[in-house]
Amino acid sequence: MKSLGLMSVVVAAAMTTGCANSERSRDIGNPNISGTTLAQQVCSNCHGMTGTSVSPNFPNLAGQTEPYLIAQLSSFKSHGRSDPAGFEYMWGLSRSLTDDQMKQLAAYYARQTPGALPIEGDRAGLAAGKGIFESGVPEKSIPACASCHGADAKGNATFPRLAGQHVDYIVKQLRVFQRTDERPEGAVMKVVAHDLTPQNIRDVASFLQALPSL
Amino acid sequence: MDSTTDPRSAELKPMLPALPARWLMLLFSVLVFLPDLAQAIPAFNRQTGQNCVACHAGGQFPELTPYGRLFKLTGYTIGERAVPISAMVVASLSKVANTSKSADPSAEFQKDGSGILATASLLLGGKVTDNIGAFAQVTYDPYATQSPDGRFHGHSNADNIDIRYADRFIGDKHDLIFGVSANNNPSLSDPWNTAAAWMQYVPVPSPTSSRFIDGNSPYPGYGAGGNIAGLSAYAFWNQSIYAELGAYGSSRGVSSFMSAGIPADEKTRLKGLNPYWRLAYSHDWGPHSLMVGTSGMVARVYDDPLDTSDPASLHHFRDLAVDAQYQYLLDPHAVTAQLVYTRNRHRYPDAEAGLSVPFVDAAGNALASTNASDTNHLLRAKLSYVYQARYGGSVAIFNLTGSTNTASLTAGLDPGTLTINPDPAAQAPSNQQVDGNRTGSPATRGATLEAFWTPIQYLRVGVQYTAYTRFNGASKNYDGFGRNASDNNSLFLYTWLAY
Numbered sequence: 001m002k003s004l005g006l007m008s009v010v011v012a013a014a015m016t017t018g019c020a021n022s023e024r025s026r027d028i029g030n031p032n033i034s035g036t037t038l039a040q041q042v043c044s045n046c047h048g049m050t051g052t053s054v055s056p057n058f059p060n061l062a063g064q065t066e067p068y069l070i071a072q073l074s075s076f077k078s079h080g081r082s083d084p085a086g087f088e089y090m091w092g093l094s095r096s097l098t099d100d101q102m103k104q105l106a107a108y109y110a111r112q113t114p115g116a117l118p119i120e121g122d123r124a125g126l127a128a129g130k131g132i133f134e135s136g137v138p139e140k141s142i143p144a145c146a147s148c149h150g151a152d153a154k155g156n157a158t159f160p161r162l163a164g165q166h167v168d169y170i171v172k173q174l175r176v177f178q179r180t181d182e183r184p185e186g187a188v189m190k191v192v193a194h195d196l197t198p199q200n201i202r203d204v205a206s207f208l209q210a211l212p213s214l
Numbered sequence: 215m216d217s218t219t220d221p222r223s224a225e226l227k228p229m230l231p232a233l234p235a236r237w238l239m240l241l242f243s244v245l246v247f248l249p250d251l252a253q254a255i256p257a258f259n260r261q262t263g264q265n266c267v268a269c270h271a272g273g274q275f276p277e278l279t280p281y282g283r284l285f286k287l288t289g290y291t292i293g294e295r296a297v298p299i300s301a302m303v304v305a306s307l308s309k310v311a312n313t314s315k316s317a318d319p320s321a322e323f324q325k326d327g328s329g330i331l332a333t334a335s336l337l338l339g340g341k342v343t344d345n346i347g348a349f350a351q352v353t354y355d356p357y358a359t360q361s362p363d364g365r366f367h368g369h370s371n372a373d374n375i376d377i378r379y380a381d382r383f384i385g386d387k388h389d390l391i392f393g394v395s396a397n398n399n400p401s402l403s404d405p406w407n408t409a410a411a412w413m414q415y416v417p418v419p420s421p422t423s424s425r426f427i428d429g430n431s432p433y434p435g436y437g438a439g440g441n442i443a444g445l446s447a448y449a450f451w452n453q454s455i456y457a458e459l460g461a462y463g464s465s466r467g468v469s470s471f472m473s474a475g476i477p478a479d480e481k482t483r484l485k486g487l488n489p490y491w492r493l494a495y496s497h498d499w500g501p502h503s504l505m506v507g508t509s510g511m512v513a514r515v516y517d518d519p520l521d522t523s524d525p526a527s528l529h530h531f532r533d534l535a536v537d538a539q540y541q542y543l544l545d546p547h548a549v550t551a552q553l554v555y556t557r558n559r560h561r562y563p564d565a566e567a568g569l570s571v572p573f574v575d576a577a578g579n580a581l582a583s584t585n586a587s588d589t590n591h592l593l594r595a596k597l598s599y600v601y602q603a604r605y606g607g608s609v610a611i612f613n614l615t616g617s618t619n620t621a622s623l624t625a626g627l628d629p630g631t632l633t634i635n636p637d638p639a640a641q642a643p644s645n646q647q648v649d650g651n652r653t654g655s656p657a658t659r660g661a662t663l664e665a666f667w668t669p670i671q672y673l674r675v676g677v678q679y680t681a682y683t684r685f686n687g688a689s690k691n692y693d694g695f696g697r698n699a700s701d702n703n704s705l706f707l708y709t710w711l712a713y
Contacts, residue, residue, distance in 0.1 A: 024382055025344045029294035040384045042292055045284045050386050054498045055280070057544060084545065092263015096294060120500070168501075168544060 035104025121206025129207025437531025573626025
């Protein structure tokens, strides 16, 4: 058993040497930790190392606009954004972020190059989705997505980048806008999404996810 | 087993009218306290500020999501230090299909059909520093011992303890998590729930009415058991390759807290350091997550924990496991498929091998002497589905096979009369029926169905039914006195609170 005791001492020594390294810190309550460190040590668990997430449960953040990211982080922190995807994960993680850390995080993700991902949605709906994105649904007075999100859906200020976003994430968020008031910062979308049919939502989400590959 | 055609299924009916009052009261009391529960949060939840479903697949604690695995592997350190205490309480009811074929039903099926407070645990968990975190559980068992007058006495002891140091080097293209875990149960440090320490997740109540519920059916395990002390080092490369190497010894001296509360004669005493290893490949794509892995342990365990003077009294275990887990996690669906195969080789102390037994075969010939070693094979599979982290169900199958050993016989043919007799040397005749074995084979096979409801994330109510098609080597008359495998079919109801 002496060897087990010796191992304990070695481990205890190792434990005391790595504590103060802010580059690898996961101390998200510490305002001195940089946004890059937070992005790598914490956010990467769900959003991927460079902002391209594996699971559609979590949105891709690579190439997202800085104003949109800052607005979302602020809204998570203030509990203004309360959709399940938001509060289940992000309320806790954002609670101690400083304004500077939010800016650094936003800058970090905005400068990442979006990953090339396989097409997730139904190809049959791509054409219909393209039509909604570029021209809206005139008979229902639904405006074209491109008018705010940009011709390539790369976003514009607080209007988020949608190109390459996971189909499931877009579908769920459109439903949140359409059916709830859980995202007050995106209230404009409640009007826009109000008359979209489930098929419309599926089609436009499929198109947006596939857009970078088309 | 088809319970609709089994006459024994009728024996389950009398309990049904007795159930609602008890369980309605329990449910009522829980609902009354709901507003308070919704304010109370488990320690990790407080630390991260996140919902339970972030780390637990469909809220099925303790099964981890990919994020939950990273939370564990990075040493439980994500988040901010918070009050590190949580508590867990399990209330349950077990009902065995047949309690009459027993030498002593009141002893062999204690609390059968009665609602009980099964266990209560205090959990200490959370971030200590940026690199150090802990998960420690102390469990109180209200039915730990029973005095001759039949009264039960409670007892607390150290349960799962995992204290770890972890660090992470991560960049745009690489991600290396590494750490060291001090723990008291081989595979407790593992982040997948096909690991022996984590696959069985509903705590098993002590009263003997729970002896055949799913938690007591064959599960993967290591011969070294728990309440020992070990250190393991692990690394997870690019969230893809996981490797862990550890060594376990007896829990004593500075590590005696790892087995605190366990009576000295029940502690596992190991000779020297005993290696444990684990290798796994993990791959996530879209909402899918797959792990294929293998693990094993070689251990030397003293026959008598109170006498470690004789090296010839050692049991030698060589355990090998191959496991796989698939998860599909996309709100509102959570699907998990688990598959484990284990091979356990057990070599007995010389004094236990080659002994003659007092039984003969049908022709009157002496049976083989007891084995020097046994090898068992266990296959266990489970498929579960949870909707909205609220409504869930699962189906599981288990199939244990292994070498026949006359040492396992509790009954056999008497050399003089050629009629079935209990083992005259047995010291606990009451076990000769319910735990009896007339074949010498460990073969046990069955299935478990479960449905559960999680109305809020701190409460789960479940109903489980476990059916056996084979028990201790036989479907019919496994004990030699008429008890059948299906007599052991068990209903288990539980309510699990964690806050």
